[in-house]
Amino acid sequence: MPTLDDIREAAQELEGRIHRTPLLTSSALNERFGAELVLKAELFQKTGSFKVRGLLTKLLRLTAAERERGVITVSAGNAAGALAWAARNAGVPATVVMATTAVPAKIDAAREYGATIELVEGDLMAQYERIKDERGLTGVHPFDDEDVITGHASLGLELLADRPDLGTVLVPVGGGGLISGVATAVKLLKPQVRVIGIEPEGADVVSRSLAAGRPQKLPTARSIADGLAAPVCGTRNFPLIQQYVDQVVRVSEQALLEATRLVMSRTKLAVEPAAAAPFAALIEGSIQLDHAGPAAAVLSGGNLDVSKLMLQV
Amino acid sequence: MPTLDDIREAAQELEGRIHRTPLLTSSALNERFGAELVLKAELFQKTGSFKVRGLLTKLLRLTAAERERGVITVSAGNAAGALAWAARNAGVPATVVMATTAVPAKIDAAREYGATIELVEGDLMAQYERIKDERGLTGVHPFDDEDVITGHASLGLELLADRPDLGTVLVPVGGGGLISGVATAVKLLKPQVRVIGIEPEGADVVSRSLAAGRPQKLPTARSIADGLAAPVCGTRNFPLIQQYVDQVVRVSEQALLEATRLVMSRTKLAVEPAAAAPFAALIEGSIQLDHAGPAAAVLSGGNLDVSKLMLQV
Numbered sequence: 001m002p003t004l005d006d007i008r009e010a011a012q013e014l015e016g017r018i019h020r021t022p023l024l025t026s027s028a029l030n031e032r033f034g035a036e037l038v039l040k041a042e043l044f045q046k047t048g049s050f051k052v053r054g055l056l057t058k059l060l061r062l063t064a065a066e067r068e069r070g071v072i073t074v075s076a077g078n079a080a081g082a083l084a085w086a087a088r089n090a091g092v093p094a095t096v097v098m099a100t101t102a103v104p105a106k107i108d109a110a111r112e113y114g115a116t117i118e119l120v121e122g123d124l125m126a127q128y129e130r131i132k133d134e135r136g137l138t139g140v141h142p143f144d145d146e147d148v149i150t151g152h153a154s155l156g157l158e159l160l161a162d163r164p165d166l167g168t169v170l171v172p173v174g175g176g177g178l179i180s181g182v183a184t185a186v187k188l189l190k191p192q193v194r195v196i197g198i199e200p201e202g203a204d205v206v207s208r209s210l211a212a213g214r215p216q217k218l219p220t221a222r223s224i225a226d227g228l229a230a231p232v233c234g235t236r237n238f239p240l241i242q243q244y245v246d247q248v249v250r251v252s253e254q255a256l257l258e259a260t261r262l263v264m265s266r267t268k269l270a271v272e273p274a275a276a277a278p279f280a281a282l283i284e285g286s287i288q289l290d291h292a293g294p295a296a297a298v299l300s301g302g303n304l305d306v307s308k309l310m311l312q313v
Numbered sequence: 314m315p316t317l318d319d320i321r322e323a324a325q326e327l328e329g330r331i332h333r334t335p336l337l338t339s340s341a342l343n344e345r346f347g348a349e350l351v352l353k354a355e356l357f358q359k360t361g362s363f364k365v366r367g368l369l370t371k372l373l374r375l376t377a378a379e380r381e382r383g384v385i386t387v388s389a390g391n392a393a394g395a396l397a398w399a400a401r402n403a404g405v406p407a408t409v410v411m412a413t414t415a416v417p418a419k420i421d422a423a424r425e426y427g428a429t430i431e432l433v434e435g436d437l438m439a440q441y442e443r444i445k446d447e448r449g450l451t452g453v454h455p456f457d458d459e460d461v462i463t464g465h466a467s468l469g470l471e472l473l474a475d476r477p478d479l480g481t482v483l484v485p486v487g488g489g490g491l492i493s494g495v496a497t498a499v500k501l502l503k504p505q506v507r508v509i510g511i512e513p514e515g516a517d518v519v520s521r522s523l524a525a526g527r528p529q530k531l532p533t534a535r536s537i538a539d540g541l542a543a544p545v546c547g548t549r550n551f552p553l554i555q556q557y558v559d560q561v562v563r564v565s566e567q568a569l570l571e572a573t574r575l576v577m578s579r580t581k582l583a584v585e586p587a588a589a590a591p592f593a594a595l596i597e598g599s600i601q602l603d604h605a606g607p608a609a610a611v612l613s614g615g616n617l618d619v620s621k622l623m624l625q626v
């Protein structure tokens with residue numbers, strides 16, 4: 001489990017390589033929800049999401065031999081660009097295994113950052129394992145990894161550095177990568193701060209894992225919040241979530257859509273639906289913000305599929 | 314014609330009442346266009362667009378008698394919210410005449426700010442004149458007004474205060490309100506800075522007015538950049554544009570759509586299509602940024618119709 005010293009060290013390694021994203025406020029959102037909200041604008045992070053925090057931390061901590069041989073990951077799209085960017089930043093060759101059916105823009109993004117893209121059909125994981133072994137590459141899991149968690153935890157440090165009076169932190173939840181890191185940092189620093197996760201009804205693997213007492217796997221995970229549609233809860237993330245997260249709530253697809261539109265129209269930030277998840281929970285009334293101090297909502301990313309923006313005269 | 318002293322006085326009147334919007338940068342956009350660009354994030358302005366600058370200036374300069382009786386405007390929607398907000402801020406009662414067919418969200422926005430909404434059918438202008446006369450209200454034109462122009466000019470002062478080395482200013486063009494003010498401020502301060510306007514092919518009334526040597530009127534003006542679809546060039550705006558604007562270029566609907574998506578995906582700012590117009594011109598290659606110094610693009614607003622954001626699993 002990461003200690004505060006580990007997390008602080010990761011934050012120092014990241015400094016100057018990634019953005020220190022701002023905490024923004026919106027009087028319209030405060031008025032709408034009758035609470036003081038602050039927005040961690042992680043959509044302005046390098047590659048448009050928090051993911052570079054953990055992935056870059058991971059790459060910077062590889063051995064010299066591992067760095068030279070290079071890394072490999074498998075991605076439906078979202079982690080591909082972040083790993084490719086982090087690899088270029090860290091000077092490590094990267095290979096990304098993607099399905100031939102992946103969104104072309106996401107393939108292009110990873111390729112533009114200089115990653116080797118392997119487009120495969122059939123069993124993605126089997127192909128990934130084969131290429132990894134053949135080429136002697138180091139596998140990088142996008143969230144189920146202690147260094148990745150430690151890197152993501154840097155976001156928690158920034159939250160409390162900027163607003164030491166925070167009462168609550170609201171974090172979108174997919175496979176548990178971001179929230180396991182953020183909750184660890186926040187609770188190690190200030191145990192009285194509440195940490196609440198929000199996940200889509202159709203991709204509620206963390207809620208189910210908490211109920212079952214161990215990491216679960218879903219047969220399918222689907223949501224308009226594609227960044228949260230992980231079918232598994234990470235084995236390294238789970239115990240941290242169990243220990244440090246106060247509550248995980250589910251939100252409907254309808255609320256996710258409404259929240260995305262609400263945040264965009266009120267803040268003029270181009271959030272992806274995953275980032276709007278905390279507001280979906282506020283819309284549905286499943287979170288009460290009656291705790292002392294402002295609530296921080298982590299706007300986790302802005303990698304909206306802009307081809308879905310339909311405009312007509 | 315506004316003088317620098319007029320404009321500076323307006324800027325002082327606005328100070329503390331509206332936002333001093335930031336100048337942002339995007340390395341991805343700089344790379345894409347091979348130039349140093351700075352983005353005036355006016356989409357973060359009160360009510361989500363620059364319009365409050367001029368309208369609030371207008372209201373603050375009314376006589377005590379005019380303020381007491383109140384103001385009236387006619388709007389297809391965009392100016393309605395800005396006038397209603399400005400009126401509340403200035404403590405002036407406001408009436409907005411809108412068509413019954415106006416976008417409900419825009420009617421609601423104006424109503425929420427406390428304006429009296431008159432929904433009318435048939436000839437909007439005739440109904441507006443009738444209500445204005447019956448109630449003794451002062452009419453406020455959204456752009457063809459010297460005080461409005463002077464207020465909009467405050468944006469030009471801010472540009473040069475933040476980046477005295479600017480070489481070019483790129484301004485979206487509808488009826489000429491914003492560009493007439495910005496160009497006046499910029500050229501009075503630094504005549505060597507280029508000011509370029511960008512308007513949609515399907516709403517090119519300013520280009521046509523410049524070609525004809527006098528303000529023109531279009532039978533129809535349509536564009537996905539609804540904020541720029543003005544059918545008339547203001548009579549007070551036209552001479553300032555003639556004198557101070559170096560060039561006005563037209564952009565296609567396809568380029569406007571592409572530019573909106575490009576700016577959103579690269580900057581994570583929820584721009585409305587009007588605000589992306591400068592980038593439409595850069596995409597089409599109709600503007601060369603070979604002038605010394607960075608180019609400022611005015612991101613004029615973020616009042617995107619979010620119901621057009623289609624998201625599906």
